């Protein structure tokens with residue numbers, strides 16, 4: 001019996017996995033420098049966490065969740081996103097009772113039952129950050145700048161930062177009223193009308209061309225912001241400008257999840273076709289309270305590692321991971337093999353990447369493996385080398401051979 005990877009699941013295998021690893025590392029690095037700490041949370045959660053947290057009217061919750069009942073008849077769901085789980089863990093652990101803001105990053109697989117296509121998978125990867133318990137607009141600036149820094153470190157250029165404000169509660173209430181009125185006057189299919197009842201804002205998220213046309217003149221929230229929300233939004237925009245971050249104001253940006261308030265943003269890449277969102281996020285006042293915690297605000301983003309990798313490839317960015325092997329050993333005979341495995345352990349301890357030909361292979365086959373390994377140097381270890389304590393080390397790219405004492409190999413390689 002042969003099996004295949006489930007439909008829509010993107011896997012990363014060698015040698016391509018090295019590129020994925022590099023992209024993921026570069027996406028995480030700026031968060032580490034900014035004092036964000038790792039958070040590993042549950043990959044599956046109580047289904048209710050997502051229905052309450054992310055919102056029942058969203059596509060993610062209504063159509064895309066992988067939900068199952070466990071042996072004790074509990075309804076569980078594979079996490080479709082990271083924010084709700086982080087919030088649940090912060091509340092549960094009481095981290096929000098300590099130093100604020102709680103600044104965390106995470107990286108891992110997320111699951112959505114979407115129709116698979118290039119850049120859209122059922123198991124995909126995000127690197128995310130969340131800063132919880134601070135409503136300083138400069139925190140919004142910091143969060144956006146971390147993503148921009150990561151893109152810069154990768155060399156990405158062909159993308160835009162889109163931002164919008166969804167305001168505070170009073171802003172959203174007056175906008176909602178105007179939107180409901182507007183939606184009443186246009187022709188909507190039953191499903192959309194249902195959705196509008198739960199959350200009219202969701203209708204603005206409809207990507208069907210006929211809907212985009214029908215919603216062209218829909219009231220946008222920016223026109224309904226309270227003075228306080230406007231001031232806050234302005235502070236964020238000024239902060240971004242001061243950091244030299246270019247952005248585009250997109251008053252139609254509503255995002256696909258229900259918890260957003262105030263600043264929302266998306267990173268849109270030009271060379272990815274339909275799946276152009278390489279990341280997005282925003283502020284979420286009220287989420288923590290909704291999930292049974294205290295009333296603290298937060299802001300964060302999720303960046304799609306798969307899509308950033310595709311974006312790098314589309315821009316022709318060379319992703320050369322620093323994973324070249326330093327040394328490849330070809331041991332001949334049992335004594336040499338035993339000697340080699342010890343030598344490797346010793347070198348690896350000193351931070352040198354090295355490998356050897358395993359198994360009783362002939363010299364020719366072993367040399368071929370050495371060639372394929374991409375190692376910088378290769379050394380054959382036979383009886384002579386071990387008794388004399390000296391080996392010939394070949395520099396693979398130009399064939400230059402140097403005689404090195406076995407006890408001094410690490411100095412030579414360094």
Ligand code: HAM
Nearest residue numbers: 081082120121124277278279280281282300301302304
């Ligand atoms: P999201 O916009 O749903 O936000 O997802 C973030 C990113 O994940 C997207 O921009 C995209 O790059 C990637 N992504 C989403 N779905 C897929 C898929 N099916 N295949 C490949 N990539 C995908 C969130 O998840 C929020 N939790 C972000 C956030 C954090 N907001 C505040 N804090």
